[in-house]
Each structure stands twice: as C-alpha cells, then as structure tokens.
Amino acid sequence: MFNKVLIANRGEIAVRIIRACRELGMQTVAVFSEADRQALHVRYADEAYLLGPAPSRESYLRGDKIIGIALKSGAKAIHPGYGFLAERADFSQACQDAGLAYIGPKPSSIAAMGDKAVARATVAKAGVPVVPGTEGEGSLHDDELLAVAATIGFPLLVKATAGGGGKGMREVHNLEEMPALLRSARREAEASFGDGNVYLEKLVEGARHIEFQILADTHGNVIHLGERECSLQRRHQKLLEESPSPFIGDDEDMRQRMGSVAVRSAQAVGYVNAGTIEFLVDKDRNFYFLEMNTRLQVEHPVTEMVTGVDIVKEQIRIARGRQLRSTQENIHMNGWAIECRINAEDPYDSFIPSTGRITHSLLPTGPGVRVDTGIYPGFEISPYYDSLISKLIVWGETRAEAILRMRRALEEYKIVGVRTNIPFHQNMMDSHRFMGGQFDTRFVEERFSMEAAEEGKTTRPEIAAIIATLVAHQQTQRAAHIIQRGERDTSNWKWLGRWERLQR
Amino acid sequence: MKYVTTIGEREYIIEIDDERHILLDGVPYEVDFDSVSGQPVYSLLLDGQSYESYVYSGEEGLQVLLHGTLYPAVVEDEREKRLRAAAGARVAERGEYYLKAPMPGMIVAVLVNEGQTVDKGDVLVVLESMKMQNELKSPKPGTVGRVRVKSGDSVEQKQTLLSVV
Numbered sequence: 001m002f003n004k005v006l007i008a009n010r011g012e013i014a015v016r017i018i019r020a021c022r023e024l025g026m027q028t029v030a031v032f033s034e035a036d037r038q039a040l041h042v043r044y045a046d047e048a049y050l051l052g053p054a055p056s057r058e059s060y061l062r063g064d065k066i067i068g069i070a071l072k073s074g075a076k077a078i079h080p081g082y083g084f085l086a087e088r089a090d091f092s093q094a095c096q097d098a099g100l101a102y103i104g105p106k107p108s109s110i111a112a113m114g115d116k117a118v119a120r121a122t123v124a125k126a127g128v129p130v131v132p133g134t135e136g137e138g139s140l141h142d143d144e145l146l147a148v149a150a151t152i153g154f155p156l157l158v159k160a161t162a163g164g165g166g167k168g169m170r171e172v173h174n175l176e177e178m179p180a181l182l183r184s185a186r187r188e189a190e191a192s193f194g195d196g197n198v199y200l201e202k203l204v205e206g207a208r209h210i211e212f213q214i215l216a217d218t219h220g221n222v223i224h225l226g227e228r229e230c231s232l233q234r235r236h237q238k239l240l241e242e243s244p245s246p247f248i249g250d251d252e253d254m255r256q257r258m259g260s261v262a263v264r265s266a267q268a269v270g271y272v273n274a275g276t277i278e279f280l281v282d283k284d285r286n287f288y289f290l291e292m293n294t295r296l297q298v299e300h301p302v303t304e305m306v307t308g309v310d311i312v313k314e315q316i317r318i319a320r321g322r323q324l325r326s327t328q329e330n331i332h333m334n335g336w337a338i339e340c341r342i343n344a345e346d347p348y349d350s351f352i353p354s355t356g357r358i359t360h361s362l363l364p365t366g367p368g369v370r371v372d373t374g375i376y377p378g379f380e381i382s383p384y385y386d387s388l389i390s391k392l393i394v395w396g397e398t399r400a401e402a403i404l405r406m407r408r409a410l411e412e413y414k415i416v417g418v419r420t421n422i423p424f425h426q427n428m429m430d431s432h433r434f435m436g437g438q439f440d441t442r443f444v445e446e447r448f449s450m451e452a453a454e455e456g457k458t459t460r461p462e463i464a465a466i467i468a469t470l471v472a473h474q475q476t477q478r479a480a481h482i483i484q485r486g487e488r489d490t491s492n493w494k495w496l497g498r499w500e501r502l503q504r
Numbered sequence: 505m506k507y508v509t510t511i512g513e514r515e516y517i518i519e520i521d522d523e524r525h526i527l528l529d530g531v532p533y534e535v536d537f538d539s540v541s542g543q544p545v546y547s548l549l550l551d552g553q554s555y556e557s558y559v560y561s562g563e564e565g566l567q568v569l570l571h572g573t574l575y576p577a578v579v580e581d582e583r584e585k586r587l588r589a590a591a592g593a594r595v596a597e598r599g600e601y602y603l604k605a606p607m608p609g610m611i612v613a614v615l616v617n618e619g620q621t622v623d624k625g626d627v628l629v630v631l632e633s634m635k636m637q638n639e640l641k642s643p644k645p646g647t648v649g650r651v652r653v654k655s656g657d658s659v660e661q662k663q664t665l666l667s668v669v
Contacts, residue, residue, distance in 0.1 A: 184637070191612075349606070353636060354607065355661070383634055386634055386635050387636070414545055416545055459575075462516060465509040465516040466516075466535070466550065467568050468577035469509045469516075469520070470526075471546065472509075
C-alpha cells in the first residue's frame with residue numbers, strides 16, 4: 001500500500017492530481033524540466049526533482065529517470081496523467097518491474113487498446129460495432145495503405161497508431177493526395193509519439209463524438225459514469241466538452257445501451273482503473289466504437305461535476321486495491337456541465353500558438369465555476385509543450401443555465417501576456433446552433449467562423465473607438481513625459497543629497 | 505486634442521478635452537479611464553456605464569477586445585490624418601514581404617526555393633511549435649527572395665525566415 005505518489009506530468013493535470021493526493025492525505029513528488037522550475041506543480045508538491053532539459057524527449061518522456069526518482073524519493077506509486085508516458089505499456093510494465101504501483105491500467109490492457117488496430121479487433125470480437133478501417137492489421141507500409149484505401153473508400157482518415165489528440169492525423173479525399181498526407185502524418189506522429197506508424201479509418205460524415213467514462217476495480221466491478229459530448233473540435237483537437245450530451249438528451253435507453261457496450265469493451269481487455277470509450281455516432285443514432293483511452297482524460301471534470309464522483313481519487317483508491325465506492329445504480333447525472341479548454345492560441349489569427357510571460361490573470365469565481373490551471377502571473381508559456389493553459393468548467397441545473405454561467409465566467413476571466421481562445425468560446429456560447437445542440441465534429445471548421453459569429457451580435461464599435469483613442473492618447477502623453485525625464489524638477493544639489501541618503 | 509479613429513469602415517471624431525471629458529462625434533461624455541494594475545486591460549466608465557477591455561498594440565494600430573469581439577482600430581490625430589491623405593493609399597501588396605516566425609519553434613520544412621514564383625496563399629514554411637505544425641503562407645504573389653533558414657533550425661519569435669519580392 002502506497003502513501004507517496006510521483007506525478008509524471010506537468011501543467012494543469014499535474015496540479016489536479018496533486019490536489020487529489022493531498023485530499024487523500026498522501027505525499028506528492030513532482031518532476032520537472034528546466035523550463036518548468038517555476039511551474040505550479042513544482043510549487044504545490046511536497047518534493048520536486050529535475051528531470052532534464054525542456055524538450056519532452058529529454059524530460060517528461062524519460063521513463064527511466066522518472067522511475068529512478070520514484071525509487072530514490074520513496075514514492076511507491078506513479079500517476080502518469082495524460083499525454084507523455086500515459087498509455088505507454090512499456091512504461092506501465094517498467095513501473096511494475098521496479099515494484100511501483102502504476103495508477104492506471106495493466107500493461108496488457110494498454111497494449112491491447114493502445115495499438116488502435118488491435119483494439120478494434122478485440123472489441124469487434126466482443127460484439128461491439130466498429131468503424132471500417134485497417135483494423136487488426138498491424139503497421140502497414142505506404143503502398144499497402146494505398147492499396148487498401150480504395151476498398152475502405154474516400155473520404156478517410158490517416159491516424160497515428162500510437163496517437164491521440166489529433167496529432168499525426170490527416171483527412172484524405174482522393175488517392176492522388178494520399179502519399180503526401182501519409183508522409184506528413186508519419187512525420188508528425190514520429191515527432192509527437194516517437195512512433196511513425198499510421199492506420200486508415202473511414203470518415204463518418206455528420207458524426208458526433210460521444211464518449212463514456214468507465215471505472216473498473218481489481219475486484220471485477222466495472223461501471224460507467226455516463227457520457228461526454230466532445231463534438232466541438234478543430235483539427236481533431238477537442239475545444240469544448242459537455243455532459244450529458246444534448247444529442248442523447250433524455251434518451252435514457254440509448255445512454256444505457258452505449259454505457260453497457262462501453263463496459264463490455266473495457267471487460268474485453270480485462271481493464272482496471274479509469275478509462276474512456278470513444279464512440280462515433282451518426283445522425284441516425286447508430287454508434288461505433290472509435291477507440292479506448294486508457295488514461296485520465298483532459299475533460300474528466302465535466303463528468304465529476306454531474307456525477308459527484310472524484311475520478312482522480314477513485315483512480316488512486318483502485319490502485320490501492322479498494323473496491324469502487326459506487327455501483328451502477330448509485331450513479332446519477334445531476335444537472336449539466338460544460339468545459340471550455342483555454343488554449344494559448346490566437347483565434348483571430350488562425351489559432352496560431354501564442355507564447356510569452358503571463359503578466360496578469362484574474363480567475364472567474366462564484367457559484368458553479370471551477371478552474372483547473374497550471375498558470376499564474378509571472379509564469380512563462382514556452383513553445384515546448386501543448387497550448388492548453390487552463391480549463392474552465394461550469395455547472396448548471398440545466399444546459400441553458402450552464403451556458404449563461406459559462407458566458408459570465410468567460411467575461412470575468414482575464415489572462416494577459418499571451419493571446420487566448422477565450423473570445424472563440426464567447427462566440428460559441430452566443431452561437432444559435434450551439435445553443436440548439438445542432439453541431440457535429442465538422443461544425444467548428446466548416447460552419448463556424450469568428451467573423452460570421454459576430455454578425456447579428458450587438459457590437460459596440462463606438463466604445464472600442466473611445467477606448468482605443470484614450471489608450472493612444474495616454475501613450476502619446478507618456479512618450480512626451482519620457483523625453484522630459486532628463487530635466488529634474490529639483491536642483492542638482494538637493495538631488496545629490498537624496499541620493500547620498502539612499503546609499504547609507 | 506482631436507483624434508480621428510477608424511474602426512472598420514466607420515470614422516469617429518473623438519476630442520479629449522481633459523482627463524474627465526470627451527466629445528464623441530460632437531456629443532459630450534464624462535469618462536473615467538484607467539488600466540487595471542498597469543496591465544493592458546482597461547476599465548472605462550462612460551457616463552456611469554462600465555466597460556472592460558483588452559488593448560493590444562499591433563503593427564497596424566490598436567486592437568480592442570471588448571465583450572468577445574475584436575475591433576482593430578487606427579487612431580490618428582489631425583496632422584497624421586492629413587499626412588496619410590497626402591501620401592495616398594497605404595502600401596498594400598506592393599514592396600517586399602518578410603516572412604517572420606509568428607512564434608518560437610522549429611522549422612519542419614521549407615517548401616520553396618530562392619527565385620521560385622509563388623501565389624498568394626502558397627505554403628512557404630512549416631513551423632512546429634507547441635507540438636502543432638503550422639503552415640506559414642504567402643500573403644501575396646511574387647518571387648521568393650533569400651531563404652534564411654533550413655529544416656531543423658530552431659527559430660526565435662519575429663526572426664525573418666525568408667522574403668517574397
């Protein structure tokens with residue numbers, strides 16, 4: 001049984017895990033790269049150790065060093081968070097070999113679900129529907145993929161075998177453009193995961209992305225915590241999630257059918273700990289298994305808000321060999337939760353990443369608001385890691401209340417120093433299609449633009465004009481002031497006297 | 505002090521009498537304007553109405569982010585306005601364009617060679633930052649001038665990568 005946990009991650013998720021450990025009375029060990037000496041997870045943990053230089057490959061991906069630090073510090077368990085070493089069977093195995101508890105699934109489950117081709121073959125055998133693709137065929141060469149593409153049909157997706165988060169993913173519309181897209185997908189997959197293997201999958205059009213959170217303990221209990229709607233994505237990166245899904249709504253029958261398929265998928269690989277089954281749902285409400293994420297998800301808070309279950313604490317309890325605290329009958333979804341991912345990206349300049357020092361940050365607070373973040377004023381956003389800097393989550397009794405609460409929270413949230421996508425979320429909250437729940441995975445890219453969103457909205461250009469003029473006026477005045485600075489307002493003798501007094 | 509401030513197509517005449525009083529297109533308003541703890545976040549009380557906004561300085565003027573809407577603004581005093589009118593339209597797609605790195609990162613690929621002709625919108629360079637590959641495109645048609653980077657190079661923000669003549 002462990003009482004000290006090493007968190008093999010950074011940013012908001014490392015902070016989230018440290019909080020869960022603290023509330024359970026556990027000691028925490030942070031690891032950090034040279035770029036993260038000032039990071040919040042280093043400041044919040046009981047102990048912190050340097051891993052190496054800023055690039056992930058030399059720091060957060062160094063499983064060997066991390067295990068070494070765990071052994072040296074006496075941490076008996078490792079929580080991988082998401083990204084980096086999460087979903088790496090070899091790392092989970094190495095922890096086990098070193099006598100450390102891995103707060104996550106067994107290596108065999110990660111391996112089975114981690115190679116998405118094997119995953120699809122496994123769940124298909126358990127009677128779970130899957131999307132057509134190069135399932136169960138291992139790592140194919142470009143010429144083999146090109147040959148099989150025609151049988152799947154276009155449009156299709158090239159996806160990274162080791163991937164997630166849209167990295168190494170490309171959409172292909174015809175055979176001619178496929179070789180070039182395969183090359184860039186492999187290049188990006190290699191850079192992100194150290195594994196350039198890819199597979200193909202039919203693109204379901206008009207699809208919604210709905211996922212189910214599951215929890216499984218070592219005593220054979222598996223439950224689901226309902227669904228999350230994750231259809232709002234850009235370049236296959238999720239931007240906003242909510243629970244429940246407005247598409248499933250009060251179709252309790254569909255929810256239970258999908259939930260039991262999710263539970264069956266997890267059981268097919270003997271799954272233990274927290275995991276997520278992702279489904280694609282077409283407009284006729286058919287659902288297909290997409291993949292299983294064998295880790296804690298970025299968007300887990302929306303499920304926590306509606307079910308009241310602390311998923312990270314539950315993960316730790318499961319890893320300590322405890323039984324689940326809830327049975328399926330005890331799980332009820334109460335109200336509605338929405339999460340906006342706040343990224344350091346400029347929504348007015350094709351979402352280009354923005355780096356720099358956070359000079360000011362004012363967090364939204366008040367009823368029903370939660371912020372999970374790893375940044376604070378003075379912290380430097382570096383180009384080495386992904387652009388997620390904060391997650392803003394709200395709860396409301398109804399979806400409408402949650403949207404209105406999110407609007408006011410977004411207006412309150414001030415982050416200065418880098419550009420953020422907060423205005424994107426503000427426009428999304430004002431979008432009639434979003435309010436009506438009428439969106440699919442293509443909505444952000446194909447039918448939503450910052451300019452169009454602002455049409456018909458009450459704008460106040462005259463107020464903006466006044467503010468711009470007052471700022472420009474102040475700047476001119478200050479510039480005039482700086483030029484005059486050489487002229488001291490008192491005599492040089494007086495000035496010298498003050499100077500000398502300062503030096504005493 | 506009298507300013508002409510342009511937002512989109514619309515021009516506003518704004519006169520600043522003193523710290524507390526302005527005229528917007530001839531209509532007087534009482535103002536109380538201050539930055540929030542020295543940050544580029546400003547609080548404006550305009551006849552008691554409260555507004556808060558971010559103001560960014562860009563190469564082409566100021567950008568005001570108010571209630572989730574971004575307003576690019578050009579503020580000129582009367583002298584500047586007259587000078588610009590005399591010089592004619594702003595330099596648009598004429599002249600040399602220098603492609604600068606919009607953020608620090610690593611060059612993944614340089615897709616053009618010196619002397620190559622490019623169209624507006626053609627991808628010039630692929631830059632990786634924050635694990636995302638970003639395609640940097642040509643804003644104008646022209647010929648590629650000197651290419652100053654190669655793939656694998658780490659670049660700083662605003663570093664010049666190449667030019668399009």
